[in-house]
Amino acid sequence: MKRRRLHVHQEDEATEQAGWLFADSFLALMIIFLATISFVPDIKNQSEKKANYVKAMTLTYEQYSPPKIESDIAQFLSDEGLSSTTEVVFARIIGGAPAKESDENGYLLALKYSIDLQKDNVRYFQNTRFELASSKLVADKTVLMQLTFSIKDQ
Numbered sequence: 528m529k530r531r532r533l534h535v536h537q538e539d540e541a542t543e544q545a546g547w548l549f550a551d552s553f554l555a556l557m558i559i560f561l562a563t564i565s566f567v568p569d570i571k572n573q574s575e576k577k578a579n580y581v582k583a584m585t586l587t588y589e590q591y592s593p594p595k596i597e598s599d600i601a602q603f604l605s606d607e608g609l610s611s612t613t614e615v616v617f618a619r620i621i622g623g624a625p626a627k628e629s630d631e632n633g634y635l636l637a638l639k640y641s642i643d644l645q646k647d648n649v650r651y652f653q654n655t656r657f658e659l660a661s662s663k664l665v666a667d668k669t670v671l672m673q674l675t676f677s678i679k680d681q
Contacts, residue, residue: 582603582607582609582675582676583673583674583675583676584600584603584673584674584676585671585672585673585674586599586600586671586672586674587665587669587670587671587672588640588669588670588672589666589668589669589670591639591640591643591670593643593644593647593649596644596649596672597649597650597651600615600650600651600674604676609676609678610678612678612679613651613676613677613678613679614651614652614653614654614655614676614677614679615651615652615655615674615675615676616654616655616656616675616676616677617655617656617658617674617675618641618644618652618655618656618657618658618672618673618674618675619657619658619659619660619672619673620637620640620641620657620658620659620660620670620671620672621633621637621659621660621661621662621665621670621671621672621673622634622635622636622637622638622640622659622660622661622662622665622669622670623636623661623662623663623665623666623667623668623669623670623671624661624662624663624665624667625663625667626663626667630661630662630663631661632661632667633660633661633662633663633665634659634660634661636661636668636670637659637660637661637670638659640670640672641657641659644657654679
């Protein structure tokens with residue numbers, strides 16, 4: 528008796544790879560999109576018609592001290608010859624994360640600083656937009672503050 532062969536339809540290699548090609552293309556486009564977005568402060572609610580970003584500074588603190596933060600900023604403004612009406616419009620606060628632990632510790636430290644600055648009504652931070660980050664490059668239990676200043680009209 529002759530054996531019948533069943534013809535099994537198999538997909539060719541190209542059809543199988545087409546799905547992966549589409550997924551990889553989509554991933555590449557998303558990476559390009561995310562890389563081209565510029566992350567700048569969103570200062571739409573400022574009273575000034577024209578924003579005037581004058582200077583930026585970076586501070587590092589191992590413990591939270593509002594008088595120390597205010598005096599450091601006042602000294603910087605004095606050294607740069609800026610007006611006393613200058614305020615911080617954008618603050619990136621980067622918390623130090625231990626090398627062997629999660630980045631969450633750095634985020635929590637940065638969050639605590641931003642909340643304390645607002646709760647304590649620290650001068651210069653009344654209309655500030657905060658961005659929080661964590662980094663293993665910043666020492667553990669240390670906060671790096673990158674501040675952008677603008678002169679406020681009187």
